[in-house]
Amino acid sequence: MWARSASFILDKRLSASSSSPDSSMDANPNPGISAYYQTRAEHHAIVTSDWLAQAQAAVDPDSALQQDGPPACSASKPFSVIDEFNYWRKKPDLAEAVAAIMALAAVIRSSEATTMMELEIELKKASDTLKSWDTSSISLSAGCDLFMRYVTRTAALEYEDFNAAKHRLIERGEKFGGISMKARRTIAMLSQEFIFDGCTILVHGFSRVVLEVMKLAASNRKLFRVFCTEGRPDKTGLKLSKEIAALGVPVKLLIDSAVAYAMDEVDMVFVGADGVVESGGIINMMGTYQIALVAHSMNRPVYVAAESYKFARLYPLDQKDLEPALRPIDFGVPIPSSIEVETSARDYTPPQYLTLLFTDLGVLTPSAVSDELIRLYL
Known part of the structure; x- marks a missing residue:
């Protein structure tokens, strides 16, 4: 978007997310207002409860009647990293990056992958999904990138039994989340x-x-x-x-x-x-x-x-x-x-x-x- 962007500006992957069959789940529920700012408003702002609804109505009157929040979960519904992320980010004392870290840790626990390669691919896809959910949030992207580096940083995982390696990834993910929460x-x-x-x-x-x-x-x-x-x-x-x-x-x-x-x-x-x-x-x-x-x-x-x-x-x-x-x-x-x-x-x-x-x-x-x-x- 920006012609003058430096080489390290995070890629947006908008084309990939728009072509995905599940892209509607990842979309910003209030188009025209940054999801980054919506999170700040929910946690910090001195505003009335219907402030975001009024702001959304000014942007898109047809969507004023839509309900905010993730769809209701059912027993048969597959795991969604976005739903998990939204659950954590709505906690007032939890930073958005930490919510992403907790969601990615949940991806590892719920994964049905049978090899380390499949698990890393699944984790990378979940990380990209979170980052594309709001490309304007710097802490969200940084938290996802650091989590990926932290849990997969050793080559020894490739030579371990898969279940043991997965258990180690879960331990690292939870440890990283704990460190972040104590920061x-x-x-x-x-x-x-x-x-x-x-x-x-x-x-x-x-x-x-x-x-x-x-x-x-x-x-x-x-x-x-x-x-x-x-x-x-x-x-x-x-x-x-x-x-x-x-x-x-x-x-x-x-x-x-x-x-x-x-x-x-x-x-x-x-x-x-x-x-x-x-x-x-x-x-x-x-x-x-x-x-x-x-x-x-x-x-x-x-x-x-x-x-x-x-x-x-x-x-x-x-x-x-x-x-x-x-x-x-x-x-x-x-x-x-x-x-x-x-x-x-x-x-x-x-x-x-x-x-x-x-x-x-x-x-x-x-x-x-x-x-x-x-x-x-x-």
């Missing part, structure tokens, strides 16, 4: 040395791993305050501000355009990431880039909290060098059809504006990310 706690512990008494922290949007960092700091009786951006249009900053206030931490809520105004009171910026790319930069919620620019100009450190399953083999060259993640935007007033509205949900922050990345692999400088990616994927 936030590890990151929170690593970040505590950088949060000092009396500091003011600026956060943007709603990040579960950043919230975990704040929770641990509060439980350690550190004295700090937090500035939360509003996070329009879904106002995810409102939810984060309420969560942090419930910890007994002083919180101030800012409109997104007040970041530069408030930056002289800030000691550090803490943000999450939808994806960490090979350059050491991050893909995150729209507005992260401009916050990093302001912080850099005023010599404030920008810290990123991101799990290792979000490390992706991507090398964006500019803001438009990514698969777009679209979202509906309501300005509260009628917008003439002749006016174009920017609907992208995220931006790219280059590595030169980031100070450190807190990951479950350790505390990294942006320049060290490429080395860790080589270790993870090779």
Whole structure:
């Protein structure tokens, strides 16, 4: 789609999925709105329960009466990796990449393959199905790729008894899922040395791993305050501000355009990431880039909290060098059809504006990310 895409941009396989007889099962239930953004809306957004239905009706009025969610399961229905993935991803505290990892582990358990080659082919097909379900989700694609590398990385599997090899794959898959689910706690512990008494922290949007960092700091009786951006249009900053206030931490809520105004009171910026790319930069919620620019100009450190399953083999060259993640935007007033509205949900922050990345692999400088990616994927 993008003529300027770098060589590591993930392939979309749209032609393959559209020609499959089961492609209807893999389709985005709300065309016109990125599945990536639908997942964020379900987990984080401060919206009414019928928000997605209203947004879908604006895109396709004929589909407004359709029911969301996977079809009902029956005893005779074959295993579906998409249904398994949807079951896990609807859990509010589970990241989309971890949901994909758990779904792929279920593929191994339910497989009826009789050889390692058949099992690996089946697992690869399931991974491709998940990645094509939402090509705009960086963490989903990275999680699938890392899972495939982790469970099949040794040639010794080819010489074992098939049942023993399959059992080992199941153990590895479950272990990888367990490691991924513990990543936030590890990151929170690593970040505590950088949060000092009396500091003011600026956060943007709603990040579960950043919230975990704040929770641990509060439980350690550190004295700090937090500035939360509003996070329009879904106002995810409102939810984060309420969560942090419930910890007994002083919180101030800012409109997104007040970041530069408030930056002289800030000691550090803490943000999450939808994806960490090979350059050491991050893909995150729209507005992260401009916050990093302001912080850099005023010599404030920008810290990123991101799990290792979000490390992706991507090398964006500019803001438009990514698969777009679209979202509906309501300005509260009628917008003439002749006016174009920017609907992208995220931006790219280059590595030169980031100070450190807190990951479950350790505390990294942006320049060290490429080395860790080589270790993870090779």
